[in-house]
Amino acid sequence: MRARLNPHFVFNALNNLRALINEDTDRARTMVTQLSNTLRHALDHGQAPSVSLQRELEVVDDYLAIEQVHYEERLRIERRIDTAALKAMLPPMLLQLLVENAIKHGVARTPGGGCVRMHAHLADGMLQLTVSNPGQIDQHNRGHGVGLAYLRARLDQGLPGARFVLEAKGDEVRARLEIPQ
Amino acid sequence: MDVLIVDDTRLARQELKTLLSAHADVSVVGEADDLPSARSAIETLQPRLLLLDIQLPSGTGFDLLESLERLPMVIFTTAYDQHAVRAFEANALDYLVKPVAPGRLGAALDRARAQLAAGDRDEIDTRSRLGADDTVFLRDGERCWFVALKDISHIAVDGNYARVHFRGGHATLTRSLSALESRMDPNLFLRANRNTLVNLRAIASVDPWINDGYQLKLRDGSEIEVSRRQARELRERLSL
Numbered sequence: 001m002r003a004r005l006n007p008h009f010v011f012n013a014l015n016n017l018r019a020l021i022n023e024d025t026d027r028a029r030t031m032v033t034q035l036s037n038t039l040r041h042a043l044d045h046g047q048a049p050s051v052s053l054q055r056e057l058e059v060v061d062d063y064l065a066i067e068q069v070h071y072e073e074r075l076r077i078e079r080r081i082d083t084a085a086l087k088a089m090l091p092p093m094l095l096q097l098l099v100e101n102a103i104k105h106g107v108a109r110t111p112g113g114g115c116v117r118m119h120a121h122l123a124d125g126m127l128q129l130t131v132s133n134p135g136q137i138d139q140h141n142r143g144h145g146v147g148l149a150y151l152r153a154r155l156d157q158g159l160p161g162a163r164f165v166l167e168a169k170g171d172e173v174r175a176r177l178e179i180p181q
Numbered sequence: 182m183d184v185l186i187v188d189d190t191r192l193a194r195q196e197l198k199t200l201l202s203a204h205a206d207v208s209v210v211g212e213a214d215d216l217p218s219a220r221s222a223i224e225t226l227q228p229r230l231l232l233l234d235i236q237l238p239s240g241t242g243f244d245l246l247e248s249l250e251r252l253p254m255v256i257f258t259t260a261y262d263q264h265a266v267r268a269f270e271a272n273a274l275d276y277l278v279k280p281v282a283p284g285r286l287g288a289a290l291d292r293a294r295a296q297l298a299a300g301d302r303d304e305i306d307t308r309s310r311l312g313a314d315d316t317v318f319l320r321d322g323e324r325c326w327f328v329a330l331k332d333i334s335h336i337a338v339d340g341n342y343a344r345v346h347f348r349g350g351h352a353t354l355t356r357s358l359s360a361l362e363s364r365m366d367p368n369l370f371l372r373a374n375r376n377t378l379v380n381l382r383a384i385a386s387v388d389p390w391i392n393d394g395y396q397l398k399l400r401d402g403s404e405i406e407v408s409r410r411q412a413r414e415l416r417e418r419l420s421l
């Protein structure tokens with residue numbers, strides 16, 4: 001699944017890192033660690049069929065820290081994660097993928113940026129994950145992007161009862177994922 | 182050489198400023214983070230050169246160029262963009278990938294310096310008319326070109342759009358013919374008929390035609406009818 005590594009993300013991160021080396025050495029060093037974690041995870045994952053939400057969130061946090069260096073005040077993040085949901089299992093990279101899409105199709109295309117909201121809780125034996133971003137559903141690319149195709153394939157392959165919905169709510173796009181536990 | 186940096190990321194702009202600081206003849210006169218701020222900065226600062234990122238919040242760098250009446254020289258910068266690389270084949274001043282290699286930036290600046298030295302870009306004055314060496318940005322689907330007015334053979338109205346024929350190809354311009362005509366040096370182009378502007382230098386032959394008009398044959402092989410109304414104008418311009 002090396003194809004899941006987004007070259008735009010990687011080269012922007014390296015470019016920002018080069019500027020940060022002059023501006024804030026400590027932050028630059030931290031960013032190298034975060035970028036390494038993100039790259040390692042993207043290159044290694046796929047070996048395990050599923051990971052805990054807690055582990056997945058660690059990866060997403062590193063990823064978001066790198067994107068916050070890029071977008072600065074334009075990228076705001078809201079997290080509402082029920083403690084009970086942290087042990088829930090899900091296929092690796094799915095949450096990461098939703099967050100990546102929220103930034104790429106939402107925050108990056110909104111002048112002034114916006115907020116990515118991540119919500120997770122358990123209900124009726126299902127892990128309910130929601131990621132929302134400002135913007136509209138891309139009409140040219142409605143659910144046919146490489147990322148979402150990958151996500152749907154992943155769900156079809158080994159997760160009977162899992163559901164994925166992409167919906168527009170006012171000025172927000174909301175991706176909802178339900179995974180049976 | 183006055184440079185405007187257009188990139189939505191502050192650190193990316195900072196990085197370009199660091200790289201440009203090695204070039205004593207280059208001064209960064211401004212920065213912009215999106216299309217509207219870039220447009221107004223270009224208008225007020227009139228930079229000679231744009232360092233232009235492709236993906237911006239409210240559109241692309243191509244959208245920006247398409248909306249400009251007078252183009253500075255342009256060097257594109259992007260982290261990774263296969264579409265843009267394909268779009269560019271042979272026409273931008275240069276195309277740099279981020280992180281930008283200092284040597285590649287130096288080579289791109291050299292090309293800009295060469296253009297300035299050649300006198301192609303003597304006057305940058307937004308009130309003056311577009312001359313033979315001025316460049317327009319044209320786009321057709323995913324392909325785009327920078328084309329000097331002298332390389333345009335003719336421009337034909339096609340509904341609300343103008344179809345520009347140049348170097349054996351064509352592209353659509355989303356501006357009306359009259360708006361474009363009013364901004365061009367009147368010595369360059371002739372309005373041959375209601376729908377067509379012809380580059381006088383592109384004319385290969387002139388033959389009498391029905392209704393006291395003329396038939397022009399252009400160097401690229403296209404044939405254009407000159408209406409009776411415009412025939413007299415043509416005679417004067419070509420001293421026939």
